[in-house]
Amino acid sequence: MSAERPLRVLSVNAAVIGGGAEKVSLTLHRRLLERGQESWLAVGNRNAEEPGTLQIPRDAGRGAWARA
DSSP, rough: OOOSSSSEEEEEEEESSSSHHHHHHHHHHHHHHHTEEEEEHHHHHHHHTTTTTEEOOOOSEEEHHHOO
């Protein structure tokens, strides 16, 4: 891999802030950004405003009764 081209990383987790797994994935995401890498953190529950985080849509595969 060339040193000029940054990594493009997508991490997936349940939430931005929570237990141990959330802490590790958020720390990894922040450190990648600090090093100039392109990092995104996709989560089911976006319970904190953090640069580069995306909310995973929950209703896409659910029926109308579940969304009501």
